[in-house]
Amino acid sequence: MKKVTLILSLVCAILAIILAILPLFKLAFIPAILALVFGIISFIKSRKDNQSTHVVQVSFLLVIIALGLSTYKTVFTVQEVGNTEELEQREKENEEKALEELEDLDIELD
Amino acid sequence: MKHLFTTITVLLLSCASFAQNNNAFKAGEKLTFSAAYNMSGILTDIAEVKMETSAVNTSGTTLYRLKCSATTYSNFDSFFKIRDLYESYVNPKTVAPYLYQRDISEGGYYKFVKYKYSYKTNTVSSLIRKKSKNFASGFWDRNNTIKIKPGTRDIVSTLYKLRTLDIHKAPVGASDTFTVLFDNKEVKCSFKLLGKETINTAIGRKECYKIAINVTNNNVLKGSNANIIWLTADENKIPVYAKFKIAVGSGELKIKSATGLKN
Numbered sequence: 001m002k003k004v005t006l007i008l009s010l011v012c013a014i015l016a017i018i019l020a021i022l023p024l025f026k027l028a029f030i031p032a033i034l035a036l037v038f039g040i041i042s043f044i045k046s047r048k049d050n051q052s053t054h055v056v057q058v059s060f061l062l063v064i065i066a067l068g069l070s071t072y073k074t075v076f077t078v079q080e081v082g083n084t085e086e087l088e089q090r091e092k093e094n095e096e097k098a099l100e101e102l103e104d105l106d107i108e109l110d
Numbered sequence: 111m112k113h114l115f116t117t118i119t120v121l122l123l124s125c126a127s128f129a130q131n132n133n134a135f136k137a138g139e140k141l142t143f144s145a146a147y148n149m150s151g152i153l154t155d156i157a158e159v160k161m162e163t164s165a166v167n168t169s170g171t172t173l174y175r176l177k178c179s180a181t182t183y184s185n186f187d188s189f190f191k192i193r194d195l196y197e198s199y200v201n202p203k204t205v206a207p208y209l210y211q212r213d214i215s216e217g218g219y220y221k222f223v224k225y226k227y228s229y230k231t232n233t234v235s236s237l238i239r240k241k242s243k244n245f246a247s248g249f250w251d252r253n254n255t256i257k258i259k260p261g262t263r264d265i266v267s268t269l270y271k272l273r274t275l276d277i278h279k280a281p282v283g284a285s286d287t288f289t290v291l292f293d294n295k296e297v298k299c300s301f302k303l304l305g306k307e308t309i310n311t312a313i314g315r316k317e318c319y320k321i322a323i324n325v326t327n328n329n330v331l332k333g334s335n336a337n338i339i340w341l342t343a344d345e346n347k348i349p350v351y352a353k354f355k356i357a358v359g360s361g362e363l364k365i366k367s368a369t370g371l372k373n
């Protein structure tokens with residue numbers, strides 16, 4: 001049981017770190033909280049059995065980094081549209097072609 | 111993900127059976143939305159969607175150009191870059207389309223679709239173009255002539271047509287079905303007026319028509335009554351909020367700004 005919670009805590013912490021780096025950083029909060037819960041369970045059990053808690057501490061460290069990074073990005077990231085030059089170029093070309101096509105069409109407005 | 115923006119556009123479709131003139135929008139209108147993807151209850155903004163109108167002069171007449179574009183935010187560009195463009199050239203009064211162009215670029219996938227409507231023969235000349243290494247031009251083209259039912263539109267013009275309808279005359283619970291040509295197939299799209307609801311938006315607190323959308327013959331949208339659009343209950347009938355459910359999750363579309371409104 002202790003090993004299972006320890007492994008789950010580590011896996012969730014690593015997942016949280018990965019998500020925190022990716023653009024879907026808001027999702028990192030879910031595995032981070034899970035890692036924290038599993039980590040605490042594992043930590044309490046290890047302390048009871050007088051066993052080493054080093055691995056759990058690594059998991060906690062990863063969680064802190066993931067939570068810190070996600071919180072920072074959530075607060076300070078400004079959503080901006082990327083480079084749209086190519087789209088504008090396509091738009092212009094399409095409009096020019098469309099005007100030519102429209103001249104050939106039989107348009108009767110009611 | 112590939113179908114996300116198609117879905118967003120399809121989602122915004124709805125219809126009623128009254129024909130009338132356009133009193134909802136004019137040339138120069140610009141609506142900006144933010145599209146968010148919902149995963150485990152956490153919403154992540156992924157793209158900006160714009161809907162713009164402009165007047166286009168040909169030698170004989172003036173048409174409206176209805177343009178919808180979707181662009182991913184810069185932090186998503188390196189993962190899944192989307193630059194989609196949907197255009198429809200329509201009759202300013204009846205919003206009947208004459209020319210429709212769809213030019214999409216989604217994470218390396220490119221597709222161009224063009225429909226030329228002929229109302230005398232009830233046909234559409236279609237061109238579908240994809241990137242292909244097997245052709246010297248670098249593109250694979252397929253031309254077709256499709257027989258359509260009277261009243262068949264494209265996605266963009268249907269969305270704008272919806273805004274010109276007298277929704278206030280329709281009773282709560284009323285439903286209707288209409289036909290949209292998408293990927294050379296006629297898709298049946300039904301809608302149901304669920305009632306009125308007042309919601310908070312970026313352009314203020316608005317009383318809205320709440321309309322559920324259901325698409326048949328197509329697997330883009332999922333669930334029944336899971337795809338809902340809120341249109342302001344005024345003359346402009348601006349789409350201010352939408353919720354949609356697709357195969358890979360659900361999402362939202364929220365208005366950010368609206369300028370150049372007719373009323």
